Amino acid sequence: MRLYRLESKIVALFIVLIVVVQLAGFVAIRTAIDRNARSAISDELVIGERVFTRLLDQNAQKLTQGARLLASDFGFRQAIGTDDHDTIGSVLANHGARIGASMGMLIATDGTIRASTLEYPDTDLQRSSLELVRKADKDNANGAAESVVVGENLFQIVAVPIKAPVTIAWVVMGFPVDRDLVNDMRALSQLQVSILVRQRGRPDWVSDVSTLAKPEAQMLLHEVGDVRAAGPADLQIDGNQYRARILPLAQASNGQQAVAVLQRSVSEAVAPYQRLQLILLSITVLGVLGAAVASAVMARRITSPLRELASVAKRLGAGDYSESLYIRRQDEIGRLGAAFETMRGEIAKRELKISRLAYxxxxxxxxxxxxxxxxxxxxxxxxxxxxxxxxxxxxxxxxxxxxxxxxxxxxxxxxxxxxxxxxxxxxxxxxxxxxxxxxxxxxxxxxxxxxxxxxxxxxxxxxxxxxxxxxxxxxxxxxxxxxxxxxxxxxxxxxxxxxxxxxxxxxxxxxxxxxxxxxDPAIDRSSQESLSLLSELRRALERDEFMLYLQPKLDLPSGEVFGAEALVRWLHPDKGFIGPDNFIPFAETTGFIRMLTICMMEKVASLSAQLQRQGIALKFSVNLSTRDLLDQELPGAFAAIVERHGLTPAALCLEITESAIMDDPARAQNTLDRLAAMGFALSIDDFGTGYSSLAYLKRLPVRELKIDKSFVMKMAQDQDDAKIVRSTIDLGHNLGLRVVAEGVESEEVWFLLRQMGCDQGQGYFMGKPMPVERFLEWLQQWRAPEALDQSENMAV
Structure with a gap:
């Protein structure tokens, strides 16, 4: 089962979840068992301490009663009175054997040992016995008992006075704390009991008796060596953990010490619960296996239709829409399959429709x-x-x-x-x-x-x-x-x-x-030349090869210079001067004319602003093409240019041909309305050569009408041309327009136009198109014709 598959992920998720839950429960139960076991052991140790103390007390009472019985024996007192050492020693030995005492002594009231069952009593034993006698005598007690260390063993000694009727001596009996006592304690409480002693001047403990095995008892000595204080402790013995309680039994002034170590194995306490843990572990394993099987079945039930959907999606991606998809289920996956089948059908229909539309x-x-x-x-x-x-x-x-x-x-x-x-x-x-x-x-x-x-x-x-x-x-x-x-x-x-x-x-x-x-390949050469020309036009614009030429426009009645028409000329670095007829039609066809118009507008605005700073106010006219009028962004571009040069739009006039207007009248009028609203003066150029409707021209926001030069140039010789010019002038004035005549190439034509009431004129008679520098020189040298001056004087 591949891990990246959804089925594998679902199975893995189920298994991980159940394992986590079971492990959490197992750890929680195990922790609770361990905590409860330790708590129970601590309670057992407290009770065991009480039981052990009671056993020691009972043992001491038993010894005391046995010693009192000896002290009350008449024959023994008579032997003491006659100072019969042999009898005293024999009685001490026999009686001690009957009550389980391992030693017996007769101590006089002055503290001397008068008889003993030991040939050479231990000095520690003698000292402890004398201290116990003095303590009992001081307290006027009928006897006393105490635990003492004798050599490497713990003893319980009792001292009982012998009275006749006053105290004439003391009987001291010693009983070792032996294995029988600790075994009794083990039987009563199920606690391990160990008696440890430590001699004066020695840091190590010595094992007296213990219910533990000898190796474990030796390990206990090292563990207790680290536990100095009495009370509960945790011990580690032979890999097993014990909960222990250390009970002080004897503490002599010379540094001798004895303790009882009561301990309970944690493992033994937990042992009854191990079966429960095994059952829990088995349930966990079975649960994991069951979850794996159930999750695998459920995952397969979920992923099988998804695989079918994926297969169908792959076929759809490959363009195969023929095979249907049926998933017979009522749940979300079934609804998804139904939606997928609907989508397949709709896509197939749309694909067929798209194919028809596409091909x-x-x-x-x-x-x-x-x-x-x-x-x-x-x-x-x-x-x-x-x-x-x-x-x-x-x-x-x-x-x-x-x-x-x-x-x-x-x-x-x-x-x-x-x-x-x-x-x-x-x-x-x-x-x-x-x-x-x-x-x-x-x-x-x-x-x-x-x-x-x-x-x-x-x-x-x-x-x-x-x-x-x-x-x-x-x-x-x-x-x-x-x-x-x-x-x-x-x-x-x-x-x-x-x-x-x-x-x-x-x-x-x-x-x-x-x-x-x-x-024929020759046909393409002209197309290639056109592409080459377009590339050259773009480079010419980048290199500023287009030159601004100006042709004067004059007021016909006074002969004063009114303004000039801006014309473009191309000075090619290799081909030299190129006339506008050689590139303007191509620029209009390709749309390059729009960039050229912006370039010329920039040059004209710069010149106009320069002359205004010099006090020369002239109105320059710029030609617009059909492509320019269809450009809805043109008004915004012109506004930015005049604002950049500090001009008002009224300082410029825009000339539009009739044919340019009539190609798309609606868009052209929209552009012209926006330009007129901004303040630009508008002029209809080459009037009379197009097919425009006068009713439509009446609605245009124009202020000037320019008569085409084809009617003006020969009007002095051709009466029909003269009639057309006169009618056009009258039409323009009736429409409230200023009339400008192009093609004024003789003084005779000048005066004919003046007589007809034409407002302005331009032509070779006044000046040809010329560069800016030459135009400025001409402007300084221009003088009106003498006949005009004479006629004005006569009028005066």
């Missing part, structure tokens, strides 16, 4: 661009596998379809595209050919295994078919098309390259109106 054109039902690329890729692979294999593709774009959409509506256009798709499908000449709609009014035809001649024949056949008008919704529509052709392997070896090159051929056919164009 099929929804309008015509034809393959779309993505599916066509796949079909082309397969055709290339098939062609590459056979010697001389080839395939060609046709791409076509309908003519005048945009006008159909604008005039007849998009719904009509959609129906028209469906008709075109049906007609193209019906015009296929080769088996295996496929028609696809790439988007808009673009269609493509795949011709696998067809050579170039066959592709040209198919293209010609399609063009002829499209020459027949299409009838739809009681409308007859004439359509044409431009068709491009490219083939494998002549024009490319990948689908992306072929699609790119056939599109180039198609746009060339559209531009030339030649019907069918086969791809």
């Amino acid at each position: 099929q054109d929804q309008l015509t039902g034809l393959p779309n661009r993505l599916q066509f690329a796949d079909l082309l890729r397969d055709a290339i692979i098939d062609g590459g596998e056979s010697p001389g294999g080839t395939c060609h593709i046709l791409m076509m774009d309908l003519d005048r379809f945009q006008q159909v959409n604008d005039v007849l509506g998009h719904r009509f256009g959609d129906d028209l595209l469906r008709q075109v798709a049906s007609r193209l499908t019906a015009q296929l000449l080769y088996p295996g050919a496929k028609v696809a709609r790439l988007g808009g009014d673009e269609f493509a035809i795949l011709l696998p295994g067809v050579n170039l001649e066959g592709a040209l024949a198919q293209a010609t056949h399609i063009l002829r078919a499209l020459e027949q008008p299409l009838s739809l919704q009681e409308q007859t529509v004439d359509l044409g098309a431009g068709i491009g052709i490219a083939g494998y392997p002549a024009h490319g070896r990948s689908s992306d390259v072929l699609l790119s090159r056939v599109e180039v051929a198609m746009y060339t056919a559209k531009r030339k109106g030649s019907g069918v164009v086969v791809y």
Whole structure:
């Protein structure tokens, strides 16, 4: 069972939990047993101490009674009176043997030993006996008993007075604390009893008698040596732990000492509970095994459906939605399985729908661009596998379809595209050919295994078919098309390259109106040149190669300089001067014109601010293109420029052509409204050359109208041009606009415009477009025509 699997984790969790719980219970019970056992042992030791003390007292009373019996014997007292040593010694020995005394002495009242059963009484025994006699005599007692150390043994000695009727002597009897006594104690209390003695001047204990085995008794001597105080203690003997209580028995003034060690084995006390512990351990083991089995079953019951879900998820990830999932359970896992099955079904439906959306054109039902690329890729692979294999593709774009959409509506256009798709499908000449709609009014035809001649024949056949008008919704529509052709392997070896090159051929056919164009590498050179030009334009902007040129604008009645129109010129480091006609149309097509407009606006604003600081107030005009008017961020950019240079928007005029306005009137008017609201003056440039509606122009926030130079330049010779100019001036004034004439190239035209009431003019007669430095020089040198001065004097 692998540990990283969920089943293994569940089993492991159950086992760990039950083991932890059982171990906690086992430790708690074991600790409680040990604590209770020690508490019980402590109680037993306290009781045992009392019992042992009582045994010693009873033994002492027994000895005392035996000694009193001897002291009351008449014959013994008579022997003492006659000082019969032999009789005294014999009586002491015989009586001592009867009562179990191991020694006997007769001590006179003066403290001398008159008789003894020992040939050489121990000095310690003599001293202890005399002290006991003196103590009994002092207390006027009928006898006394005491425990003393004699040699390496503990004795109980008793002293009894012999009276006739006064005390004439003392009988001292000694009884050793022997094994019988400790065995009795062991039998009564189940405690181990050991009598230990220590001689004067010696630190070590000596074992007198003990219920322990001899090796254990020797170990006890070392343990007790570390326990100096009386009372309870814990001892470690031969690997067994004992709870002990040390009872002092004798303490002589000369340093002799005797103690009784009462001890109880903790192991023995706990032994009755070991069976309970074994049972508990067995229950723990059985519980762990049972938990392992139960958890394994439960884990398998949980993880089996999860594995099924994982398998289904893997199949779903691989795109296989065919196999259903059924989990017959009523719990959360069953509901999860049901939800998963619902998800599988929904994903399968959406996948099918997405597949159709991704690979099929929804309008015509034809393959779309993505599916066509796949079909082309397969055709290339098939062609590459056979010697001389080839395939060609046709791409076509309908003519005048945009006008159909604008005039007849998009719904009509959609129906028209469906008709075109049906007609193209019906015009296929080769088996295996496929028609696809790439988007808009673009269609493509795949011709696998067809050579170039066959592709040209198919293209010609399609063009002829499209020459027949299409009838739809009681409308007859004439359509044409431009068709491009490219083939494998002549024009490319990948689908992306072929699609790119056939599109180039198609746009060339559209531009030339030649019907069918086969791809030629020369076509791409112009595209590469365009890309190169775009790169050069960007570098020119970065290197500040664009120059600001100005053409003066003058007030026609007074001849004063009113302002200038800002024009751009390109000074290429290698090609030299490049006219605007060579790059402005391309910049407008690519969108680069927006960056160029911002650049020129920056230059004009900088110049205007510089001249204003010098006291020269001129109004500069900047041209805006169609791309500029569609840029919704343009007003914000212009506002930032004038603010940066400390100008007001009224210092600048923005010129817009009619065609730029009419390309997208709504967006253009939105941009113009925002610029006018900011304070910029707006002018319609090249008026008269476009197709703008006067009603629409009336709504524009413009202040100036510029008549195109094509009407102004020859108005002195052409009466029709003069009439157009006069009408335009009147129209502008009636609309409340200032009128500016472009193309003033002679004094005669100047005076004609002045007579017609034109406000301002610009042209080569006043000044050609010139660099800023040259313009400033011209500004200092300009003088109005003499005829104008004379006419003014006459008027005065």
